[in-house]
Amino acid sequence: MNAPSLDDDVILHVEAVTKVYPGTVALKEVNFGVRRGAVNVLVGENGAGKSTLMKIIAGAEQPSTGRLILDGTPIELASSAQALRHGIGIVFQELNLFPNLTIAENVFIAHEITRGGIDIDADAQCRKVCELLKRLELDVSPDTLVEDLRIGQQQLVEIAKALAHDARILILDEPTSALSAAEVDVLFQVIADLKSQGVAIVYISHRLEELIRIGDYITVLRDGRITGHQPMAQVDVPWIVRQMVGRDTKDFSRPVGHERGGEVLTVRDVSLPHKGAGLLVDHVSLSLHAGEIVGIYGLMGAGRSELFECILGCHPHATGDIMLDGKSLNDKPIAKRVAAGLALIPEDRKADALLPILSIGSNMTLSSLADFARGFHIQTQREQGSITSYIRDLAIKVADWRLPVSSLSGGNQQKVIIARAVMTAPKVLLMDEPSRGIDVGAKADIFKVMRDLAVKGLGILFVTSDLEEVMALSDRILVMSNGRVTAEFDAADATQDALVAASAIGHRVEHSPTDERAAA
Missing domain, CATH: 3.40.50.300 (P-loop containing nucleotide triphosphate hydrolases)
Structure with a gap:
């Protein structure tokens, strides 16, 4: 599939990226454009290559071939820390938190606020985290240990980590998988606020109705290749499913003639x-x-x-x-x-x-x-x-x-x-x-x-x-x-x-x- 056009709305271009692991090709000549001030939905079956593509954008993996172009300039990202310096943040589906540390310590881990570069300014970190937690409507103290939080609350802490670094591109990998309906509404309000500030959101989810609700553009991956790319207003759930699996959704109907035992x-x-x-x-x-x-x-x-x-x-x-x-x-x-x-x-x-x-x-x-x-x-x-x-x-x-x-x-x-x-x-x-x-x-x-x-x-x-x-x-x-x-x-x-x-x-x-x- 052809690369998206090089227009002013696209802040990041993934150009002809291929990723090869021992025994498998995870991505094949993928072209993907990330638009600023928009929710760029990426969807596909498990194993389609979504997480690999996101890791490449976030610097956690490097492409075998192809390149990334940020603001018109080719870049090479050797690590997640380097990607963060370019303004690219990611919230992984699998949580990456230290359960024995507080929320504030987790949010600023490896990026601590210091006094003159000598000691950590814990009070300043707590004040900043209080603002982030209020924004996410998470009513807990910044001094709370992460191990004492529910999984849904830990997911919001991961999002707070990304927001703390003022990312220009924010990748959210299954951000609502552990959230309640009320927490999802809060997250969507935060995403709308970030969009208004020009932040580009890359959003991955398997909840297809959710994608229709939140997305502006959608790109579909299947077996490491792009199979569809459209403005969200032009697609529906059946279209997404066909692009993902190459057919209509499977029948989940209950089998008949089965009796239960004791x-x-x-x-x-x-x-x-x-x-x-x-x-x-x-x-x-x-x-x-x-x-x-x-x-x-x-x-x-x-x-x-x-x-x-x-x-x-x-x-x-x-x-x-x-x-x-x-x-x-x-x-x-x-x-x-x-x-x-x-x-x-x-x-x-x-x-x-x-x-x-x-x-x-x-x-x-x-x-x-x-x-x-x-x-x-x-x-x-x-x-x-x-x-x-x-x-x-x-x-x-x-x-x-x-x-x-x-x-x-x-x-x-x-x-x-x-x-x-x-x-x-x-x-x-x-x-x-x-x-x-x-x-x-x-x-x-x-x-x-x-x-x-x-x-x-x-x-x-x-x-x-x-x-x-x-x-x-x-x-x-x-x-x-x-x-x-x-x-x-x-x-x-x-x-x-x-x-x-x-x-x-x-x-x-x-x-x-x-x-x-x-x-x-």
Whole structure:
């Protein structure tokens, strides 16, 4: 595809850029123009090359061939720090924060405000961060440790880091993946403010309706090539999907003729105290049957992830009863709960699931190595056969399973984590935001895997803040708010309005088709 025209609106030109890694070509002759004072949307399936292109623009990677032209002058960026000096900032999808440092220390890490270049002016940093947090409507102290923040709040801290350096080009890679609806509205207000100041925004997201709402121009990548470039006003969601995957969106419809089995997981009156006062999980009870998919819908901070942690045994001070196949898991450590048949797909794959220095295959078999062992040795042929089988079944895009797992896109990394969990042959699979940061094609693959597992008798309990996802996939839907289950629906009776209403209240709402017919 031809390069965008060299006009005054384009602050940065990516010209004929190719990036080659061992065993794969990530980008092929890509031309991309970044317009000032506009939201330049970049979209594509996982593995399409979006993150590679952004890393090149941000100086974290260098192109194999091609060049970058900033304000009409060719530039070479050897590092992210050099890109920042040129006014190019990036907020990565995977958070890059120091949890044991404060918000203020994270925002100014390696760029501290000093007194005469001798010592750090902590007061000046706090004042600047206070202004940024107010702008982002994040009501926390700059002295708060990052580890004490929710993931959505940590995402806003990452954005504050970029804003602190007055970037002329700001790259946002999946900035709303962990944000609540209210936090998304604040972010969009900040983006509108930056646009008015002439800042060029490069915006990456898999939430297609969100792209239509926020974008001014859209560029689509598929298999490392540009397949479409248009003003956003001239496109719609079906056009975006066709450019991304080469076809219309996949069918997420629920399979028919599948019956659930007996109750496999029982949660009774589970509570988790807050560090200060109150409860993060407030007397939650639920059940899950074999072969059933139950979705938990709610906003960030509703207690959904904390509930999963209680079920897995991460909080010894939690109260209540957890039973698996009729046997109590109370007082059992995490390892014994996993051995009994629990498996968790965590929300934050980078921090809680992946070992980036290990290979793709090693990450997949990490939890099931005993199944491939004979004495003190691993049966490598059996292990490799299993790895190859799961790569095929989950449609993981990989040139060689021996490559580091960090070489994969976010969606393919998520599939590796799912493969690892399924390899342990669990009875119950807990999935926390399983499609976070995953495109429509990869999401359909994961949905299919979840349904296939349910047909085989696996009970699946998953958390999501995506209304369409929870309604498309669930047999039953629970809604959580303020640590409580506030509503329960059969999938056939659920509506988006009812789910949103239940997520905004603090007491349980009973809902049944019988009640609905009686009211009518």
